[in-house]
Amino acid sequence: MAKGIMYIDGQRVPFDGEKNVLAVIRKAGIDMPTFCYYSELSTFGACRMCVVEDERGKIDTSCSMEPRDGMVIRTNTAKLLKHRRMILELMLASHCRDCTTCEKSGKCHLQELALQFGVRKVRFPDTRPEYEKDHSSPAIVRDPNKCILCGDCVRVCEEMQGMGVLNFAHRGSDLQVMPAFDRKLAQTNCISCGQCAAACPTGAITIRDEIGKAWQKLYASDVRVVFQIAPAVRVAVGEAFGLEPGVNCLDKLVAALKMMGADEVYDTNFGADLTVLEESAEFLARLKNGGPFPMFTSCCPAWIKYLENEKPKYLKNVSTCKSPMEMFGAILKDQYKAKDAEDGKTTYHIAIMPCTAKKMEAKREEFQHDGKPDVDLVLTTQEIITMIKEAGIRFTELEGESPDLPFGMGTGAAVIFGTTGGVAEAVARRVVEDKSKNTMQAIQFSGLRDAGVIREVSLPVGDRVLRIAVVHGLVNAKKLLADIESGEAYYDLIEVMTCKTGCVGGAGQPRGLIPVKRQRGEGLYEADRTALIKRSESNPIAVEMLEGMLKGRTHELLHVHYDHK
Amino acid sequence: MSNALTRASEIIDSYNCEQSNLIAILQEIQAEYNYLSEAALTLVAEKLGVSTAKVYSVATFYENFSLEAKGKHIIKVCAGTACHVRKSGPIYDAIRDYLNLTGKKKTSDDGLFTLETVACLGACGLAPVMTIDGEVHAKMTPDAALALLEQIRKEESAE
Numbered sequence: 001m002a003k004g005i006m007y008i009d010g011q012r013v014p015f016d017g018e019k020n021v022l023a024v025i026r027k028a029g030i031d032m033p034t035f036c037y038y039s040e041l042s043t044f045g046a047c048r049m050c051v052v053e054d055e056r057g058k059i060d061t062s063c064s065m066e067p068r069d070g071m072v073i074r075t076n077t078a079k080l081l082k083h084r085r086m087i088l089e090l091m092l093a094s095h096c097r098d099c100t101t102c103e104k105s106g107k108c109h110l111q112e113l114a115l116q117f118g119v120r121k122v123r124f125p126d127t128r129p130e131y132e133k134d135h136s137s138p139a140i141v142r143d144p145n146k147c148i149l150c151g152d153c154v155r156v157c158e159e160m161q162g163m164g165v166l167n168f169a170h171r172g173s174d175l176q177v178m179p180a181f182d183r184k185l186a187q188t189n190c191i192s193c194g195q196c197a198a199a200c201p202t203g204a205i206t207i208r209d210e211i212g213k214a215w216q217k218l219y220a221s222d223v224r225v226v227f228q229i230a231p232a233v234r235v236a237v238g239e240a241f242g243l244e245p246g247v248n249c250l251d252k253l254v255a256a257l258k259m260m261g262a263d264e265v266y267d268t269n270f271g272a273d274l275t276v277l278e279e280s281a282e283f284l285a286r287l288k289n290g291g292p293f294p295m296f297t298s299c300c301p302a303w304i305k306y307l308e309n310e311k312p313k314y315l316k317n318v319s320t321c322k323s324p325m326e327m328f329g330a331i332l333k334d335q336y337k338a339k340d341a342e343d344g345k346t347t348y349h350i351a352i353m354p355c356t357a358k359k360m361e362a363k364r365e366e367f368q369h370d371g372k373p374d375v376d377l378v379l380t381t382q383e384i385i386t387m388i389k390e391a392g393i394r395f396t397e398l399e400g401e402s403p404d405l406p407f408g409m410g411t412g413a414a415v416i417f418g419t420t421g422g423v424a425e426a427v428a429r430r431v432v433e434d435k436s437k438n439t440m441q442a443i444q445f446s447g448l449r450d451a452g453v454i455r456e457v458s459l460p461v462g463d464r465v466l467r468i469a470v471v472h473g474l475v476n477a478k479k480l481l482a483d484i485e486s487g488e489a490y491y492d493l494i495e496v497m498t499c500k501t502g503c504v505g506g507a508g509q510p511r512g513l514i515p516v517k518r519q520r521g522e523g524l525y526e527a528d529r530t531a532l533i534k535r536s537e538s539n540p541i542a543v544e545m546l547e548g549m550l551k552g553r554t555h556e557l558l559h560v561h562y563d564h565k
Numbered sequence: 566m567s568n569a570l571t572r573a574s575e576i577i578d579s580y581n582c583e584q585s586n587l588i589a590i591l592q593e594i595q596a597e598y599n600y601l602s603e604a605a606l607t608l609v610a611e612k613l614g615v616s617t618a619k620v621y622s623v624a625t626f627y628e629n630f631s632l633e634a635k636g637k638h639i640i641k642v643c644a645g646t647a648c649h650v651r652k653s654g655p656i657y658d659a660i661r662d663y664l665n666l667t668g669k670k671k672t673s674d675d676g677l678f679t680l681e682t683v684a685c686l687g688a689c690g691l692a693p694v695m696t697i698d699g700e701v702h703a704k705m706t707p708d709a710a711l712a713l714l715e716q717i718r719k720e721e722s723a724e
Contacts, residue, residue, distance in 0.1 A: 167618035170626070180620070181617075
């Protein structure tokens with residue numbers, strides 16, 4: 001890696017291994033504007049906002065320039081400013097400008113930079129035809145009229161998730177981002193992971209907004225609104241109110257929901273504990289019966305969708321456990337039937353998730369009973385943030401409240417479900433025979449919590465050494481599948497999370513890069529450290545239910561077969 | 566795979582399913598089938614191990630690739646400089662009207678004709694020029710062009 005000294009706007013700036021001049025400029029404390037540069041993806045060089053000028057007045061993009069020793073550049077000259085303003089003006093000219101009513105208003109990068117560079121007037125008329133919006137996906141909405149052709153979504157879909165559903169089509173003034181043959185997203189292999197929406201700087205791809213439905217139910221007097229909150233949500237929701245990523249805001253979120261009209265607020269951790277118990281039991285049974293191996297975790301709905309679409313032969317390897325959200329929904333709806341009959345109210349169940357694919361999962365036919373979904377509505381972290389703001393609640397000033405009992409009870413093993421490696425660790429805690437503190441620490445430091453995109457761990461259980469793999473980012477899961485197929489790799493248990501860093505990095509979360517997502521993960525480990533109960537089999541309510549009302553009904557309420565088709 | 570795609574499959578195999586040969590493969594398939602069908606593009610993506618959206622991206626980038634089935638006879642009117650100044654525009658317009666083509670439609674409803682423009686045929690001395698199925702017709706006028714099409718229509722209905 002190159003090392004040396006650069007001169008940026010007259011400042012001496014040392015560089016050491018930065019992959020481009022842009023990174024060195026940002027290190028020097030200068031906010032270089034970009035649209036198409038996403039440090040986690042390949043360099044594209046399309047938006048031209050990050051241009052710099054060298055000593056001879058030559059202009060080039062800093063994202064595609066390698067740092068050289070002795071290089072002299074300026075980032076802020078009259079020429080560069082004019083250039084950037086012109087780019088913004090041209091972008092705005094061919095962009096829907098209904099800013100005030102746009103989903104992305106206030107969070108839009110184009111809006112932000114137009115303001116920053118003082119673009120007050122657009123001299124050019126918009127001559128483009130109006131393109132049709134795509135509302136077909138259960139998770140996201142695509143509005144081509146707001147696309148600035150930065151290609152972030154194209155590269156996220158291809159490079160991070162290995163899907164390649166979106167790409168550029170046509171050229172010149174007809175250039176557009178679209179799925180092949182201009183199909184609707186629902187007609188493609190899209191897995192609803194939503195990472196394209198998370199990367200989109202404008203309102204061209206957004207999360208399907210279902211806030212209106214939630215308010216309607218919260219305001220209705222004959223409806224009992226019951227919430228569940230996923231682990232990853234609590235460590236990200238505070239970011240929108242000025243708190244650091246990773247700060248656990250579960251108590252404040254519960255208080256906010258109660259103020260907004262929630263009747264009961266529970267914790268998805270309860271569902272996660274049931275998942276650990278059921279999944280471990282299934283895993284031990286597979287060990288006894290000789291397979292099929294590897295066993296894949298089943299919490300991630302985008303992963304399930306991918307297997308269904310492209311690798312159905314592996315569906316038999318997926319654990320038959322429902323995801324924690326769906327286990328929770330099934331039990332809740334079952335338990336509240338009697339209550340509904342008693343007081344004449346209808347129970348409406350809302351799940352707050354870090355994930356857009358959960359919206360798709362809740363609509364799957366496997367999770368409908370008597371024509372009604374077990375989880376009526378899925379709101380993302382971003383949507384609940386918007387609702388808190390709409391309600392005018394000063395989030396940081398709230399006095400926290402604990403979730404309700406009985407389903408508010410969860411263990412440390414459950415809360416780490418929200419980060420990559422968490423599900424595998426929770427199952428490991430369950431299946432090892434020796435439950436001493438030493439063993440728990442050995443599991444913690446076995447490599448399950450490392451940073452790698454594919455991590456392998458060997459864990460002795462009985463007379464056998466288990467091979468466990470943890471993978472995040474679908475493109476990496478695809479690599480792992482290829483290795484398994486070729487016989488190069490063998491594992492007993494594989495935890496798969498479609499999004500990088502796991503659910504804390506889900507597309508429903510506030511915008512953030514990998515370091516922010518890791519901080520959220522740390523917040524979950526912190527919650528585990530301070531949890532009174534660490535292992536799922538010690539969750540008294542979960543154990544009681546498995547021996548009580550769930551006895552003989554686990555198959556009906558907690559399991560699902562995706563390979564029945 | 567339907568029988569209709571056997572030839573396309575053979576073409577892809579003849580390039581060892583190499584991603585770097587994508588454009589060559591598309592060209593050869595188009596030469597064989599006259600256009601690139603959805604099924605053909607999907608097959609190419611599958612065999613080359615790239616996403617369908619990427620293949621679609623390349624296919625729509627180049628003017629030379631057609632994603633619509635073409636008519637039985639292909640008319641190309643030259644829009645090069647020499648032909649343009651010698652009034653090839655009115656010829657194109659007249660044919661368009663005659664074939665009832667509107668918007669982006671290039672092929673007549675009866676599937677008989679496809680109308681395209683071409684940048685230069687290299688026969689500027691004979692301007693304005695048009696070709697029908699590769700045969701050059703020199704010093705055209707709107708009336709003469711339409712007469713040629715009438716002639717073909719008559720022959721077709723006689724068959």
